Amino acid sequence: MTEEKQVTYKMFLPESMRARFKSICALKGVSMNEVLLELVKTWVTENEANSSTTTNKGKGAV
Template sequence: MSEEEKTVNFRVFLSESERTQFKVACAKTRTTMSQQAVALIREWLNTQENETPSPSNKGKGAE
């Protein structure tokens, strides 16, 4: 992330038990919930970039 990028926040809605599980798991790995959420989101974004077909490949091989 460049210094020019602004950090923003957003809300995630979990059940109380899911939040507790996530908080405990983060504590066990000595990370914050925010740090772990960012890592998970970045990992997912990377997989999406790798799975997204390029415009030139759309419709090919799906016959």
């Protein structure tokens, strides 16, 4: 089985939050990408089931 093509995604957050996030990831020995990927996977899983019953009209809605 081949791996799915990886794409980049740019996000904006305050510099101080990025510094705190980067520090905690380093202390835990994980990459920032690993943490963000896990958070997105969890959010998508939790919200896929609700997508047919909830209408999302907010910014970034598909």
